[in-house]
Amino acid sequence: MKLLVTGGAGYIGGIVTTMLLDAGHDVTVVDDLSTSPADGVPPRATFIECGLADVATVLTREAGFDAVLHFAGLIAAGESMQQPGRYWHVNTGGSLALLTAMRDAGVDRIVFSSTAAVYGDPESVPIPETARLKPTNVYGDTKLAVDLMLAGEAAARGLAAVSLRYFNVVGSYRGQGERHTPETHLIPLALEAAQGKRDQIAVFGTDYPTPDGTAIRDYIHVEDLARAHLLALAALAPGEHKVYNLGNGSGFSVREVLAVVEQVTGTTLPVVERPRRAGDPVELVASSKRARAELGWTPAKPTLAAMVGDAWEFLQR
Ligand SMILES: NC(=O)c1ccc[n+]([C@@H]2O[C@H](COP(=O)([O-])OP(=O)(O)OC[C@H]3O[C@@H](n4cnc5c(N)ncnc54)[C@H](O)[C@@H]3O)[C@@H](O)[C@H]2O)c1
Structure with missing residues (x-):
């Protein structure tokens, strides 16, 4: 498949890109390098330095993407409480720009990096996908808003969407690992x-x-998490927004x-x-x-x- 990976210079997006390339997919990475260095992009991928707000130009110029894997965003829950506007702008505004660009370009499949933070303080554990959605930080709010957007787009125009709700991701894969700046994990x-x-x-x-x-x-190895993305791609179904928790x-x-x-x-x-x-x-x-x-x-x-x-x-x- 011809795939667009947003945030592929980052920790998880970079590792998933490697696995996608190994599985024979053609991968283009877009990343604005705001929180990762460019060498995070696996060299075999095509790289375009670009923010989510401008991703429409990529989808228009390079036709034929089969699906998008959307990792790009800001990830620090503590920081989101200090800078809420920035988190809404990048995570939710950026995702809205991406979804609009996908609709205009006729790309109708997406796998999204959601988070356990959408559940907030759960009423009981382990947390199923059907649990109450009540984030306790702005980061979780901004991610939940994207999950809701995907559900709406799936119902309204047949988008095939999967939200993967990651718990805490740890580990490395074939020389690629976590290098967040600033590191908060x-x-x-x-x-x-x-x-x-x-x-x-x-x-x-x-x-x-x-x-x-x-x-x-709950902690999950990044290699296990990355593998789930390839399975999620295969599970995409038109008109459905599927949600999966990924933890141990x-x-x-x-x-x-x-x-x-x-x-x-x-x-x-x-x-x-x-x-x-x-x-x-x-x-x-x-x-x-x-x-x-x-x-x-x-x-x-x-x-x-x-x-x-x-x-x-x-x-x-
Ligand atoms: N790491 C975890 O434990 C964890 C847990 C739950 C969910 N997630 C989600 O997984 C995704 C990837 O996380 P990660 O740990 O790889 O983060 P990361 O910071 O390593 O990667 C995110 C990438 O997005 C890029 N980016 C940020 N804003 C952008 C924008 N506006 N346009 C284009 N690129 C932009 C950054 O430069 C960076 O390379 C995130 O969406 C995060 O919310 C991560």
Whole structure:
């Protein structure tokens, strides 16, 4: 297939691009390089430096795209609470521009990177796709708005859409890994602290109603996550907006994660305790039963030790 990948210079988009190329697809990446360096784009892909707002020019100039995989956006929940307008502009406004350009160019298939953040503080875990949608941060709001847009476009004009709701993504794949600037994710921050590149690693909130007082999250290996995108492409159906959670169904507290990082790296981390951050839910653990049943997806690397080990190997390169 001829595929357009938005955000393909980034962590997950870059790895999915590699897998798509390996599967024989023809891939064009668009990315404005606002939060990733250009060398994140796999060299075998065609690269066009372009923002979501201008993607119409690409879709008009280069006809014949079969589908879009849409990763581009801003990803830091904490930052979204400080800069809400910027998040609405890029994530929701950018996605609206993309969907409009797709409609005008007659491209009617899309796989979208949604997030566990759309569920907010869930009423129970593990969280199914049918759970209440009530984000606790602006990042989640902006992603939920796109899920709703996709549902509307599917119903109104037969768009084939899949939203993949990722839980916390970790690890590396064939030399490609996480290089966010600024980095906000717990595991890469902890690994950088283990390398001595950071003076401290902060635990935000030690008074949550959890066994050790720290927040609980579900982690998924980026290789397993990336594979789900190829399955999702095959599952696209005209007029349907399908939604799948992607996680392992096991929750780890922040303290448990840091213990695994210490084990893998053989270091003692310089941990500091800080108050809770606005918008951080207590516990997010996925039910991925639907992805397993409908996509035939099974995580091959479900252990935290494997995820942290691969992320550590990437950082040490
Ligand atoms: N990393 C995670 O744990 C995680 C979890 C849930 C959901 N997601 C979602 O997955 C997607 C990819 O995440 P990632 O970790 O690879 O992020 P990333 O920051 O590594 O990649 C995002 C890419 O989008 C590009 N970009 C940003 N704004 C753009 C714009 N207006 N036009 C064009 N390009 C733009 C950036 O330059 C970057 O290369 C995001 O949509 C994110 O919300 C990620």
